[in-house]
Amino acid sequence: MRPVRTTETRATARAPRTTRAAALAACAAVLALPACAELPAVTAPAAAAGERAALVVQPAQAARVAQAATAPLEAAGDPAATDLDALAERVTGPELDLRRAAAAVAAAGVTPPAAGADDLDAISSVLPRQDGWPRWFLTVTEPGEDGKPSVVVLRSPSAREPYRVWGTPSLLPGASLPTTGAPADGAAVVAPDEDTNLPMSPRAVAERYADVLLHGDGSEFADLFTADAYRSSVVSSAQEQARALEAAGGSLTQERTLLDDSVVAVRTRDGGALVVAGYRSSVTASGPDGGRPGTLQDVAAALAGRDGGVTSVTTVLEEVVVFAVPPGGGQVSVVAVQSGPVSVEAS
Amino acid sequence: MRRAIARLLLLAGLGCAAAGALLLTVLAPPATLTVAVQPAAGSVAVVTAPGVLDLSGPAATVRAAAGDGRDVFVGVATARDAQAWLGRAARTEVTGVAGSLDEPVARTSAEGSGAAADPRAADVWLASADGSGSAELVWDTTSDEALDAAGGAVAVVATDGTAAAPQRVELTWSLTGDAARHPAAVPLLAGGAVLAVLGAVGLLLHRRPARASRAPARPARQETR
Numbered sequence: 001m002r003p004v005r006t007t008e009t010r011a012t013a014r015a016p017r018t019t020r021a022a023a024l025a026a027c028a029a030v031l032a033l034p035a036c037a038e039l040p041a042v043t044a045p046a047a048a049a050g051e052r053a054a055l056v057v058q059p060a061q062a063a064r065v066a067q068a069a070t071a072p073l074e075a076a077g078d079p080a081a082t083d084l085d086a087l088a089e090r091v092t093g094p095e096l097d098l099r100r101a102a103a104a105v106a107a108a109g110v111t112p113p114a115a116g117a118d119d120l121d122a123i124s125s126v127l128p129r130q131d132g133w134p135r136w137f138l139t140v141t142e143p144g145e146d147g148k149p150s151v152v153v154l155r156s157p158s159a160r161e162p163y164r165v166w167g168t169p170s171l172l173p174g175a176s177l178p179t180t181g182a183p184a185d186g187a188a189v190v191a192p193d194e195d196t197n198l199p200m201s202p203r204a205v206a207e208r209y210a211d212v213l214l215h216g217d218g219s220e221f222a223d224l225f226t227a228d229a230y231r232s233s234v235v236s237s238a239q240e241q242a243r244a245l246e247a248a249g250g251s252l253t254q255e256r257t258l259l260d261d262s263v264v265a266v267r268t269r270d271g272g273a274l275v276v277a278g279y280r281s282s283v284t285a286s287g288p289d290g291g292r293p294g295t296l297q298d299v300a301a302a303l304a305g306r307d308g309g310v311t312s313v314t315t316v317l318e319e320v321v322v323f324a325v326p327p328g329g330g331q332v333s334v335v336a337v338q339s340g341p342v343s344v345e346a347s
Numbered sequence: 348m349r350r351a352i353a354r355l356l357l358l359a360g361l362g363c364a365a366a367g368a369l370l371l372t373v374l375a376p377p378a379t380l381t382v383a384v385q386p387a388a389g390s391v392a393v394v395t396a397p398g399v400l401d402l403s404g405p406a407a408t409v410r411a412a413a414g415d416g417r418d419v420f421v422g423v424a425t426a427r428d429a430q431a432w433l434g435r436a437a438r439t440e441v442t443g444v445a446g447s448l449d450e451p452v453a454r455t456s457a458e459g460s461g462a463a464a465d466p467r468a469a470d471v472w473l474a475s476a477d478g479s480g481s482a483e484l485v486w487d488t489t490s491d492e493a494l495d496a497a498g499g500a501v502a503v504v505a506t507d508g509t510a511a512a513p514q515r516v517e518l519t520w521s522l523t524g525d526a527a528r529h530p531a532a533v534p535l536l537a538g539g540a541v542l543a544v545l546g547a548v549g550l551l552l553h554r555r556p557a558r559a560s561r562a563p564a565r566p567a568r569q570e571t572r
Binding site: 038039040041042043044045046052053054055057058060061065068131132133156158159160161162163184 | 468
């Protein structure tokens with residue numbers, strides 16, 4: 001029994017030492033472990049190869065930008081009281097020209113023609129996928145008092161400049177916009193000269209429609225477009241004036257040019273395209289040589305700054321037109337238009 | 348010998364469990380991570396590199412203050428849009444966080460030269476905040492994957508885009524995942540509990556013999572007559 005007792009005694013004597021060592025090790029580990037916790041590392045987003053271009057604006061951003069850009073237009077309810085300098089901060093292109101003309105007409109005490117959309121609250125948007133600047137996107141508004149939804153065209157020339165309202169064409173009666181990708185998906189941009197799976201390129205659409213507006217059914221491109229109310233009204237009005245002036249020995253001359261860099265387009269869901277284009281047209285009505293001077297109508301007189309003693313008058317108009325181009329072949333449709341006089345010169 | 352091992356297991360288990368509990372409570376990493384950014388001299392803006400806002404947690408907070416009370420702007424844009432807005436302007440780029448969880452330091456680099464433009468005039472911002480003297484913006488990073496095609500989201504801090512950037516810029520993240528909880532805490536707690544139970548069972552199975560059994564009673568004297 002004695003040797004056994006000796007072994008137990010040694011084990012009992014060693015145990016406290018082992019326990020103390022273990023306790024010390026545990027304390028050291030506890031103190032050391034927090035130092036092992038590591039900072040999270042930065043992981044840069046990896047762009048997948050061949051990834052689509054990014055949206056020009058995110059859907060929520062588009063709503064906010066459109067609201068900010070259209071706020072000065074909403075505030076300019078009375079054209080006579082419009083602050084044109086404030087308007088220029090957020091409005092540009094044909095929309096600004098038309099609003100300035102409306103303000104000039106109103107300042108002369110004449111009721112101006114409707115310059116643009118009367119309700120600018122966006123209910124949807126068309127967001128192109130595009131890198132770089134200039135950029136653009138569209139919003140579609142609720143129908144206003146005129147019962148017609150409008151398309152608000154917003155453009156930004158550079159990253160350091162805001163989006164400005166460039167045009168607010170209203171849908172023509174019975175027309176509807178072609179379906180594009182959902183805002184979150186965006187829509188692919190169609191370059192002005194691209195005609196992949198289209199009857200013609202966006203630029204050709206704009207140029208050929210200008211010819212149709214000038215020559216009516218006599219245009220070689222007349223059959224490429226479906227009949228629309230705007231074309232009918234422009235062509236018939238010009239023909240009536242021309243007939244009246246020619247009967248009196250005078251003349252009517254017209255020209256229509258595309259505004260610089262105004263043609264933009266996106267692919268629609270069916271593979272076609274939604275095209276936006278802007279025009280400046282001038283119509284010169286001249287009386288017969290030596291004929292009796294005439295008078296101008298109220299709006300033209302307000303813009304010209306005179307109302308009588310006129311033998312020749314040149315009216316400059318600006319137009320924003322939205323086209324629906326079908327995929328493959330088929331006729332192009334005009335779905336929305338904004339138009340109005342921006343200046344009148346009389347002599 | 349077995350009793351000694353059992354006692355060692357019990358003690359080690361209790362120690363590990365205590366260590367785990369401490370790491371989960373008193374010694375847990377901080378709940379948030381905040382780094383201060385010192386803009387380089389001449390910088391008109393401070394910008395975060397792609398991925399920095401997504402460092403940790405569902406949101407990142409950007410705070411900035413200008414000592415002289417100037418207007419301060421804080422915006423978040425896609426990386427491509429922010430780059431287009433900055434152009435070649437002088438900026439301080441925050442590329443990451445170094446140091447430790449207790450003393451984190453912003454890793455920065457100075458880039459470009461010249462001025463930018465008033466950031467308030469631009470429409471590239473996904474969200475923005477501005478104020479006189481200071482501004483703060485909380486950016487929800489949960490939807491940043493949708494911005495990957497545009498290089499992710501980055502923050503831009505400036506005054507008017509031409510004057511010096513705000514002198515005090517702070518980035519704060521909520522720590523989540525491994526950064527929010529020490530990775531050894533739960534294993535220590537669970538492992539310690541198991542060891543402690545094993546040790547306790549060992550001690551029960553190898554109980555020291557009772558004193559009575561080790562010193563048997565002296566047998567009663569037998570009387571013979």
